Amino acid sequence: MEPTRLFDLIPYQIATYDKEIALSKKENGQWKSFSSRDVKKIIDDLSLAFLKTGVKPGEKIAIISTNCPEWNFIDLALQQVGAISVPMYPTITSADYEYIFEHAEVKMIFVGDEDIYEKAKAAAGDRLIYSFEKLEGAIFWEDLLSIGVNEDIVSLENAKEKINPDDLFTIIYTSGTTGRPKGVMLSHTNVLSNVIAIATIMTPPQGSSRVLSFLPLCHIYERTGSFCFMYLGFSIYYAESIETLGENMKEIKPHAFNTVPRLLEKIYDKIVAKGYELTGIKKGLFFWALNLGLEYDPGKEMGAWYNFQLKMANKLIFSKWREALGGEVMQINSGASALQPRLARVFWAAGIKVCEGYGLTETSPVVSASVCTREEMRIGWVGKIVQEVKVKIAEDGEILVKGPSIMQGYYRQPEMTAEVLKNGWFHTGDIGELDGEFLKITDRKKEMFKTSGGKYIAPQLMENKFKESTLIDQLIILGENRNYPSALIVPSFEGLKDYCKHKGIPYTTDKEMIQKPETIEKYDRELEQLNKYFGKWEQIKRFKLLPEPWGIESGELTPTMKLKRKVIHQKFEKEIEKLYKD
Incomplete structure (x- = not known):
């Protein structure tokens, strides 16, 4: 049965793939993994604990943590009882926490580590705080879990039956480049429609692929991506930190991951810096390969002589780049900001398929995405409009979007909602152009x-x-x-x-x-x-x-x-x- 609500993804994964490793994290130097069935048991017990402790449908619960399986457990368990998650960045200030706790009317808080706990505690007032690590003053999440272990599953099934696909499941406060953050209200349908749309253009094999997750789960990009990975039966491994990313890549050998251009820029700069350290013929070969890569266009026939040279460059130089990413990467999804065309060129030349996409929190998020084939890849464009989404360009060049992934509105801000949602079209604030199904972003309307x-x-x-x-x-x-x-x-x-x-x-x-x-x-x-x-x-x-x-x-x-x-x-x-x- 196809899932209709996001928490249906786990039973769907069990029925379709029954993963031995669904989620995994590094703990005390070892990878600790949870099977699809482990995940279902934990989220069911947590849901029962929420019901037992009086969590009601529609109540807002904050999650503030770096990526880990516990993040998913809380998120999915809240969905099953109809509570609304309010994910937040661990990096923002205590004052930001206080504003969101008050504005979203948060009842309860889950935090990752001690630093986050201290910031949250300063803003929490009398709200209960649970933690993913054992911390003095906080309630350990496993203590909550134990409350639901022997509860009757019938009460949970009854609660799940009452949840409709169009019900609100999360409020995500956008960071915003100006002013106070706005709470974007998203339903199960909003995100699940996007999950199914992007699943159709993921190239790694279903049921047997590995992904590394390191972008914040509190951001819709990685969160929708994670739901998509669950739907496709990918094993999700959480990187320990950005600092250990290279090491984790070599351990996991991921087939895919989501990233932002900033990280690709840093990887590229490190590679070039190492090239400058070389001497003699090695240095000459490195920059020969690099310059060859910077000319590459996957959508064009480059000619026999170029292809021969590229084959040699891949053997001598670019193979080492692929090894640094684990050696098995089939697709890298880049989003959240513009990717420099030269990076797309050189990575594709190196056999590292970087696929750029475009979207916003308000669109759940993917509006368009590059299809990961040479024939359909266009450098400098943000891919093709995904299924069920419609795009048109307004007279002033603004990109307007319509479809099932468009948010319900901004929480407690009807005037702001009315500014961006007009006649069913979401006004993105981005300027762009369409060529058939392909979309290009040229700038932010407000930044010109x-x-x-x-x-x-x-x-x-x-x-x-x-x-x-x-x-x-x-x-x-x-x-x-x-x-x-x-x-x-x-x-x-x-x-x-x-x-x-x-x-x-x-x-x-x-x-x-x-x-x-x-x-x-x-x-x-x-x-x-x-x-x-x-x-x-x-x-x-x-x-x-x-x-x-x-x-x-x-x-x-x-x-x-x-x-x-x-x-x-x-x-x-x-x-x-x-x-x-x-």
Whole structure:
């Protein structure tokens, strides 16, 4: 029987695949795994415990933790009793927790570790806090689990029968680049329709594939992805941390995983940095292969001579790249922000199929996704519109979306809901273009600005291009109502060190190096090369190098690594003014 509610995915998995390893995590140096039947037993016992302790349908329960099987257990168990999960980022502040606890009317909280517990406790008031680790002051989640072990399953079956596919199952507070986060209300149908749509374009074999999960489960991208993996019978392994990702890849040898462009950029930069460390013929071969890869287009016939060279490059150089990812990756899904086309080219050339997609929390999330075949892959586009979703482009270029995956609305914010949901169409705020079923994103509607000369600037498009430089880690394009564009740049300090080493320039500290005339001259030349890709009115005239990277905790980035433009403008007001004074 096809699932109609998200918690039906586990019985469906048992009936279809009966996985020996459904979920797995590293504990005390060993992988601890749960079968499909283990997962069902745990979520049923938890659901019974929720019923026994008086959790009612419609009550809001917060989950704040890094990825682990316990996250899924709580999520699925809450669904079975009709309670509504409110997942939250572990990285946000205690003040953010307090706002969401109050706004969502949260009754109970589940936390991962001690750091999260301390932050949550400061904001929790008299709410009960359960923890996935044994912590002083919190109730251990297994103590709750034990309450449901001997309860009558009939009460749970009765509770499940009352839950309809269109019932609300979660409220996800979007991080937002401006203002307070909004609570996106999603039903079982919203997410499950998206799960089934993206399952049709996943290439690893059903029932026998492994995936590594490391993007936050509190974000709809990884959460819908995880439900899709359950539906397809993939074994989900949770990475210990971002730091251990490389090691976990080699252990698990995943067939697929979800990622964000930022991580692919870092992988690429590390690979290039290692290339610079080589000498002689090895270095020559490395950069020959790299440059060959940067020319690749999977959708085009590259010719016999090129194909011969690429075959050699794969044997000599790119095979090592694949080994670093475990050696068995068949599909990497990239989303949450724009992927640099050069990364797509070089990874595809290396036999690493990176498939870009597009969506928002409000669309559950996938609107379009690249089909993982050479024939249907288009570099620079975010794939084809997924099944059951409709897209049209408004007169001003805004992307409008309709379909079963569109949210119910923003929790307790009917005016904001009415702003974005009009005549059944969700207004994404993104600017794009359609070519048949293929979609391209060109910018954020709210982020486009005019110079004082009346010329439009699309900052995201430009920022993505400038970040192709191995010397640039982060940057923001400025210039609204000014007479020319400028930029704040956070250098790639690894790239800068490599350049200095190559040129015999002594490297002291990051702060000192960005003030040296030879560094500034190098960045001048770098921008001059990249400016050529843009019209004269778009070209960066002046820039300022910054000594510290922007981060989530320091406030310049959202948890999905998007720029908080307003925050950056306020924080670096003096530096920005200097760019326009002389």
